[in-house]
Amino acid sequence: EADIYQTPRYLVIGTGKKITLECSQTMGHDKMYWYQQDPGMELHLIHYSYGVNSTEKGDLSSESTVSRIRTEHFPLTLESARPSHTSQYLCASRVNGELFFGEGSRLTVL
Amino acid sequence: AQSVTQPDIHITVSEGASLELRCNYSYGATPYLFWYVQSPGQGLQLLLKYFSGDTLVQGIKGFEAEFKRSQSSFNLRKPSVHWSDAAEYFCAVGSMDSSYKLIFGSGTRLLVRP
Numbered sequence: 001e002a003d004i005y006q007t008p009r010y011l012v013i014g015t016g017k018k019i020t021l022e023c024s025q026t027m028g029h030d031k032m033y034w035y036q037q038d039p040g041m042e043l044h045l046i047h048y049s050y051g052v053n054s055t056e057k058g059d060l061s062s063e064s065t066v067s068r069i070r071t072e073h074f075p076l077t078l079e080s081a082r083p084s085h086t087s088q089y090l091c092a093s094r095v096n097g098e099l100f101f102g103e104g105s106r107l108t109v110l
Numbered sequence: 111a112q113s114v115t116q117p118d119i120h121i122t123v124s125e126g127a128s129l130e131l132r133c134n135y136s137y138g139a140t141p142y143l144f145w146y147v148q149s150p151g152q153g154l155q156l157l158l159k160y161f162s163g164d165t166l167v168q169g170i171k172g173f174e175a176e177f178k179r180s181q182s183s184f185n186l187r188k189p190s191v192h193w194s195d196a197a198e199y200f201c202a203v204g205s206m207d208s209s210y211k212l213i214f215g216s217g218t219r220l221l222v223r224p
Contacts, residue, residue, distance in 0.1 A: 043154075090154065100156075
């Protein structure tokens, strides 16, 4: 079983602030993903990574950026947060065809 | 276009009653199908998956799902619902290519009456 950790779980910030959502996993999985989920809506893939120094944009356009300097970390950054970024962000890693999800980071931008 | 449809936004059942959640998909390649459950404030937990073989798959917590290729469906079932099953359920489809992108449905919220 994979352990995926996301911090912070909840974040309320003002417009224009820079934020980083952390995601780490302890199982050495190469493939990691970020999904965005609005209340009552499906999950949309915004970023994914095949391994260190590999990142790709997902199906939903996002102003966020990601990095993959180490296998276990896959942080997501918003340089200047806006109210339209208010959402839940879910990180996942993949092994044997299965996605394992973290508990999510719920971001509110005022 | 690839898509997943969960036609029921909300479903309410009585505790002990049977449950079926519907999922239809549109996918060009051989589909790999999943059901996930999400409790409030939590991430998604895999209930079951179908890759190949027997079209009736068993999952955790007493859930099962049946893949019907002719109907492009992968409905989730449980014979007797427990109050702890109240949650949001997501159907997803993907493939085993290198990107392994999962496409999710919009979810069905299950409410359980005591």
